[in-house]
Amino acid sequence: MHIIIAGIDTEVGKTFVSAILATLFQAEYWKPIQSGSLDRSDSTIVRELSGAVCHRETYRLTHPLAAHQAARVDNIPIHAENFSLPVTEAPLIIETSGGFLSPCSQDSLQGDVFSKWPCQWVLVSKAYLGSINHTCLTVEAMRTRNLNILGMVLNQYPKEEEDWLLNMTGIPYLGRLNYENIISKETVKNYANLWKETWEDREAKLCS
Numbered sequence: 351m352h353i354i355i356a357g358i359d360t361e362v363g364k365t366f367v368s369a370i371l372a373t374l375f376q377a378e379y380w381k382p383i384q385s386g387s388l389d390r391s392d393s394t395i396v397r398e399l400s401g402a403v404c405h406r407e408t409y410r411l412t413h414p415l416a417a418h419q420a421a422r423v424d425n426i427p428i429h430a431e432n433f434s435l436p437v438t439e440a441p442l443i444i445e446t447s448g449g450f451l452s453p454c455s456q457d458s459l460q461g462d463v464f465s466k467w468p469c470q471w472v473l474v475s476k477a478y479l480g481s482i483n484h485t486c487l488t489v490e491a492m493r494t495r496n497l498n499i500l501g502m503v504l505n506q507y508p509k510e511e512e513d514w515l516l517n518m519t520g521i522p523y524l525g526r527l528n529y530e531n532i533i534s535k536e537t538v539k540n541y542a543n544l545w546k547e548t549w550e551d552r553e554a555k556l557c558s
Contacts, residue, residue: 351375351441352469353500356461356492358484360448362476363505363527365392366538368445369399370525371472374542374549377441380405382433382464383454385447386414392445399538402443405436417460418453428455430463444469450488461491470498472524475515476505482515489519500552503527524548 353371357364372379379396384407393404409428411420421428436442446452446460450473454460471492475485485502492499501522504512506529516523525545530537 351377352435352444352467353377353442354444354446354464354467354469354471355474356446356450356471356488357474358449358476358481358488359478360452362474363503364445364474365395366527366530366533367472367474367503367525368392368443369396369402369538370541370545371443372396372400372402373538374545375441375443377443378403378405378436378438379443379445380436381407381445381447383407383409383411383417383428383447383460385411385417385420388412396443396445399533399535401535403438403440405438408433416453417447418456421455430455430458433463435467435469449484451491461495465495465497470500472500473502473521474505475502475507476527477507477511482511485515486519489521500524522552524552 355364355368368379371377379402381392384391388410396402397404411424413420413423417428446464450461451459454463473488475481499521501524503525505527525548
């Protein structure tokens, strides 16, 4: 089981979701591109929150910019052919950088590069002004690429807006995130327990 965690934008909760799913499935974790925060990377955070084995990033860039910009500043060209899925028998959670169509290199988008892998996808959407539009556009872009979309995690939406998004997009619901002042290992475990039944209902899809 390989699951790619994509977002409608940056800072929508992908790393939090990755830690929850790594806990739920006792999965390993991989972030292909890390831009900035190398001393406190997303891999470090997921490892601390879930205890997951974290595979080394293919590209570690020093500046907190879009991948193609950070690569340009560091003078490290990104080549799509350098990305390859880690070899593991364990479930694997893969976290993208930024939004679904964020740049991967000077001439490629992450959504195009990573869509070539035999993976299932989870979309994370966070409530903010414009997020409904961003969610619908992202779902459309994912469907255009014929991706296997497992479902959507909704972050801090009012219930009526959750229902609207799920109805409008037709994407299955996989979990809800609330605002958390502090995210700890215990927080992650609590969410994993809360989501367990919902994800068990999708087990046939996960194992296909």
